Amino acid sequence: MISRGDICWADLGPIVDHAPAKRRPVVVVQNDIFTHTSIGTILVVAMSSKLGRARLRGTVFVPKSISGLPHNSMIVPTEIITADRSRIEQPVARLPRPLLDELDAGLRLVLNV
Numbered sequence: 001m002i003s004r005g006d007i008c009w010a011d012l013g014p015i016v017d018h019a020p021a022k023r024r025p026v027v028v029v030q031n032d033i034f035t036h037t038s039i040g041t042i043l044v045v046a047m048s049s050k051l052g053r054a055r056l057r058g059t060v061f062v063p064k065s066i067s068g069l070p071h072n073s074m075i076v077p078t079e080i081i082t083a084d085r086s087r088i089e090q091p092v093a094r095l096p097r098p099l100l101d102e103l104d105a106g107l108r109l110v111l112n113v
Contacts, residue, residue, distance in 0.1 A: 002042065004032050005100045006091035007067050010044060010083050024048075025067070026083070027075050027095060027103065042088055045103065046079035058106030060099055068093035075099075077106035 002008065010026045026044035028035060035042060047062070049071040060075040067073055069092065095103065 002028055002035060002088060002091060003094070004028050004030060004035060005095045007047070007062075007069070007093045007095065008044075008091050009089040010081075011087045012046075012081065012083065013087075025069055025073060025092075026081065026088070028088075028091075029080070029103070029107065040085050041082050042085055044081050044083050044088070045075055045077055045107070046081060047073045047075050049073050058109045060102045060106060062095070062099060066093065066096065066099070075103055075106070077103060077110045080107075080110070 006028045008026055008028065009023055011023050013022075025047040027047060028042060029045050030043035047069070051072065051074060056076070056078070058077045062073050062075060064070065064072050
């Protein structure tokens, strides 16, 4: 079962302008109250192995030793995506609480809440 804080691979489809696309890692940010239902979509945040994004406020560095991914990565909270549940693969890892707290802070910054 997919839960908040899970790192999963997702097929985000073809590239359109500057939106994240193709098969890439994402972090589930949706509240489990909704994730653990039959709702057909899940809110996720894109990850990137382009570490130059580390300069952006709110990004979260995730070492490959934690993420289960082939490269060190950044979670990019400006890239919030509503993804069809069928496009989300099973989790490869779960963010530890300190990194999830950093992501929450980044999301609050982006959303101004």
